[in-house]
Amino acid sequence: MPQARTRQYQTLVGQSVSQTTVSRAVRQVTEALNSILLQYVIWPKDVQDRNKIKRQFYKFGIPGVLGCIDGTHIAILRPVEHEERFFNRKGYHSLNVMIICDAELNILYVDASSPGSAHDSSVWQSSPIWNHMRELCNAGEHVFLLGDSGYPLRTNMMTPILNTVEGTPEHHFYQLHVTARNTVERCIGVLKARFRCLLAARALHYDPITAGKIVNACCVLHNIANKNRLPVPHLTPEEAFAERQRQHQIEREISVASAQGLELEPNHRVNPDLHRGRLLQRALVERLWRDHTNN
Numbered sequence: 001m002p003q004a005r006t007r008q009y010q011t012l013v014g015q016s017v018s019q020t021t022v023s024r025a026v027r028q029v030t031e032a033l034n035s036i037l038l039q040y041v042i043w044p045k046d047v048q049d050r051n052k053i054k055r056q057f058y059k060f061g062i063p064g065v066l067g068c069i070d071g072t073h074i075a076i077l078r079p080v081e082h083e084e085r086f087f088n089r090k091g092y093h094s095l096n097v098m099i100i101c102d103a104e105l106n107i108l109y110v111d112a113s114s115p116g117s118a119h120d121s122s123v124w125q126s127s128p129i130w131n132h133m134r135e136l137c138n139a140g141e142h143v144f145l146l147g148d149s150g151y152p153l154r155t156n157m158m159t160p161i162l163n164t165v166e167g168t169p170e171h172h173f174y175q176l177h178v179t180a181r182n183t184v185e186r187c188i189g190v191l192k193a194r195f196r197c198l199l200a201a202r203a204l205h206y207d208p209i210t211a212g213k214i215v216n217a218c219c220v221l222h223n224i225a226n227k228n229r230l231p232v233p234h235l236t237p238e239e240a241f242a243e244r245q246r247q248h249q250i251e252r253e254i255s256v257a258s259a260q261g262l263e264l265e266p267n268h269r270v271n272p273d274l275h276r277g278r279l280l281q282r283a284l285v286e287r288l289w290r291d292h293t294n295n
Helices: 007-013 019-035 047-060 120-125 128-138 169-194 208-227 237-246 252-261 272-294
Strands: 065-075 094-101 107-111 144-146
Touching: 019 208, 047 065, 047 169, 065 120, 065 169, 094 120, 094 169, 094 208, 107 208, 128 144, 144 169, 169 208, 169 272
Parallel strands: 065 144
Antiparallel strands: 065 094, 094 107
16 A cells, blocks of 8 residues: 555556546555554553663663664655745755654654754654653653764763774764664664655655655554564665665754754853763763673
8 A cells, every 4th residue: 555655656556446546545544544553653651661662772782772763754746835844955855754663673653744854853852752751861760762963962862972982982882872773774774665655766746744644654554564573675776775865864964063063052051951961971881881891
């Protein structure tokens, strides 16, 4: 179902029925899958579920990880309204979809409502999960997400330390962080391999709201496929290359600046949330180095 997203593909699969019938069926199934979204894309709401996910992530050597987060662009046709909001820096219209996954590549949370011009950091900070994670940290629970350098360092978001020197505690932290955070890149890769309509080289021929619902539907089916351990198809080398070229690792310096470099108060003092994030990161770096040197 979710691969039938362009009119060309719908015409191909609908040779025995009208394209209008196929399109109507796609919309109906998409709506049905969205109605059960929260039954299959499940954020851990109680401490037992969160501890289970943290134990799964501990195989990467970092305690306290509740998930890995990233944004990925899903190409859409030029919208009729506010098209400039959806035009990303790579030169095409898209949704910037935020995905959080666990260590088993299950999607814990998806937000497919943001336009392609939005930064990953702004999508995250406008999400209800951002405030929820902040409340957990303020309540004393040791829990955070792993994000790349496009996200703001906070007590609920650990980002990598860049430009580290090999053999140092910071470099050890960087290596563990990159290895664990690769989970979300793999998750997104599997999602798009299963549902090639989400590849950036293709475009969903629907308005942004409907396109977002199609993304949600694919995430539901992805989690069902994971639960049942279904095989994962592979992208061709050409598809994988095109996806890398059209994805959001563009002008990363701008994203980093927006996330971390402009966090001064009007009196030029460091943002207190950033300061607390740095303190937690430093404590984590020291703990991981002690564990490493004692083994």
